[in-house]
Amino acid sequence: MKGRIVVAMSGGVDSSATAALLQEEGWEVVGVTLQLYDHGQAICRPNTCCAGKDIHDARAVADALGIPHYVIDMEAIFRTDVIESFADSYIQGRTPIPCIECNRTVKFRDLLGFARDLGAQALATGHYVQRAEQGGRAILLKGADPARDQSYFLFATTRDQLEFLRFPLGGMDSKDQTRAIAARHALPVAAKRDSQDICFVPDGDYASLVERLRPGGSRPGDIVHVDGRVLGRHAGIIHYTIGQRRGLGLGGGDPLYVVALDAASARVVVGPRSALGRRRIRLERVNWLGEVADGPVAVEVRVRSTRPPASAVVELTEDGGAQVELAAPEEGVAPGQACVFYQGARVLGGGWIVAADQ
Structure with a gap:
């Protein structure tokens, strides 16, 4: 044994x-x-x-x-x-x-x-x-x-x-x-299908759950183009995420994507796909599993679970965060998501995305 x-x-x-x-x-x-x-x-x-x-x-x-x-x-x-x-x-x-x-x-x-x-x-x-x-x-x-x-x-x-x-x-x-x-082993779950949804939101309606837990926490506001034009209104930023294209309710014209969410002013900022790219990412609460890093470290990073690894350089900061510089812009970099570091097959850790710049 x-x-x-x-x-x-x-x-x-x-x-x-x-x-x-x-x-x-x-x-x-x-x-x-x-x-x-x-x-x-x-x-x-x-x-x-x-x-x-x-x-x-x-x-x-x-x-x-x-x-x-x-x-x-x-x-x-x-x-x-x-x-x-x-x-x-x-x-x-x-x-x-x-x-x-x-x-x-x-x-x-x-x-x-x-x-x-x-x-x-x-x-x-x-x-x-x-x-x-x-x-x-x-x-x-x-x-x-x-x-x-x-x-x-x-x-x-x-x-x-x-x-x-x-x-x-x-x-x-x-x-x-x-x-x-x-x-x-003749286990009764051998053919059981995989779980697919977030366990406490089985119907995928995140917004309804948030509204139930935080009534009045998300207020209506403007949908604003990156050039400053007000294009419409929204019922709350909880209905949107960075990179979203569908469900904006803005009618025809060129495709627009959610580029930023401003909770303080209740604004949803939209723009063309070219406005989605980000190269510099700031992280908080980094968990580092690599060797001691005295300076920038060459890594591959994933900014979403569905994205392939992308070449980057990460530098740890004294406040427990990190700065990430991508070799090429990545789309859909959203605060609240994780940025995970790799070197080949090894996982070097990661952190939570706070902000991202072009």
Whole structure:
């Protein structure tokens, strides 16, 4: 027996296969599922994770594997650290990424602490990233399958957390391999489809959620062209994000895109696609996983989870932030999104976008 390992079991095929794989390798596996919602509200949520049915599925998998399974009520903490933060960010004209905050807080902070309390030697998740050893310490790498790589969402993982974490699926070449593991162990979720939506916004209507949590927090204002012309009115900046083209309600003419959101003046600034490009990005709350950096470091960066890596230079600042200079302009650089640093397959960390200039 290799020792005790806690597996974060969301009820999906990835975490279920992770538990089966580790048990097969000789670990004493303990499954833990986070309850993030009131069970009565969660049980009918489709296409999400950590909902009522998912808790049932996780328990069924644990029973099939013959491993102990715990459910931890994290509803209050999740609401404060993830949902409330999400709403505040939208009010401020930012485009938040709640999945990163969930990983950073309830999973890799609170769940990791619970795993230690259980006497575990490690905490494992079903994320598609890789952990390796270099120079006597753990480093973070992209997942082997580019189509499944989740490193963008784990940039905030600290060095200490990495020492304790394991990602058994990171080396898989495809999702088919994961499903094959689940099928080999006759797990009841082997054919379960992936969650797709933000778990607490299953219908994709972010604005309605923000309005419910922060009534009156977003006020109407002007839609303004970059040349200063007022083109129309909007019902609140929470309905817009940088790079948006559709749904502006401005009629015909040349295509216009959201270029900036000014929360202080309640203005939505629009312009041609050429106005979207940004080369200089300012970051806050940087998590640096590289070697000591005494000056500029050549990296590749991703400014959105769907964007390919782009050549850049990053320089850390004394206030815990960083300045990023891109080799070529990137479109859709939005405050509230993450800018993640890479050197080849290695993840060097990242930070939260505060501002960007041409």
